[in-house]
Amino acid sequence: MLVRLIYVSKLAPDLDYRAIKDILAASQRNNKPRGVSGLLMFNSGFFLQWLEGERLAVKERFARISQDPRHTAPVLLDYREIIKRQFADWNMGYLGEGSINKATFYEYSGAEAFDPYTLSGESAAALMLAFSSNIPLLKSNNG
Numbered sequence: 001m002l003v004r005l006i007y008v009s010k011l012a013p014d015l016d017y018r019a020i021k022d023i024l025a026a027s028q029r030n031n032k033p034r035g036v037s038g039l040l041m042f043n044s045g046f047f048l049q050w051l052e053g054e055r056l057a058v059k060e061r062f063a064r065i066s067q068d069p070r071h072t073a074p075v076l077l078d079y080r081e082i083i084k085r086q087f088a089d090w091n092m093g094y095l096g097e098g099s100i101n102k103a104t105f106y107e108y109s110g111a112e113a114f115d116p117y118t119l120s121g122e123s124a125a126a127l128m129l130a131f132s133s134n135i136p137l138l139k140s141n142n143g
């Protein structure tokens with residue numbers, strides 16, 4: 001049974017983007033053996049993450065991630081059963097600062113400033129799909 005979970009959170013105040021390197025390394029190390037794939041976006045101090053995989057594996061990873069002091073205020077935006085993965089090649093794909101432009105964000109949100117807390121679950125999913133397919137340089141990290 002495959003599920004997808006999307007949540008939003010904020011980078012902890014005393015950290016900067018360098019913490020993200022460690023987060024990605026841990027994600028790739030831990031997600032692969034558990035069959036978890038997905039996409040992490042970071043912009044303007046906000047994280048938006050899509051996790052997909054077996055229901056139990058996703059639940060367990062999200063429980064772990066929620067406790068991580070490197071971010072605050074995680075809010076679940078979307079959780080559903082899915083028939084296939086969207087990001088099978090990425091144990092955790094990454095789109096960083098600068099990969100989101102305001103005009104595109106505005107298409108999915110009521111506000112121009114990037115604040116993913118304002119998104120519905122469906123808009124968050126559509127936004128992530130739109131950005132992921134727009135970035136040809138984003139490489140598979142499955143290897």
Ligand SMILES: Cc1cc2nc3c(=O)[nH]c(=O)nc-3n(C[C@H](O)[C@H](O)[C@H](O)COP(=O)(O)O)c2cc1C
Nearest residue numbers: 023026027030031047049061064065068070071092
């Ligand atoms: C925004 C954010 C996203 C994260 N995403 C993942 C993830 O997809 N998979 C994962 O295993 N850990 C993720 N982590 C890290 C976990 O919270 C945890 O620190 C890590 O899995 C522990 O790894 P270790 O036991 O190998 O040290 C994330 C942390 C943050 C702050």
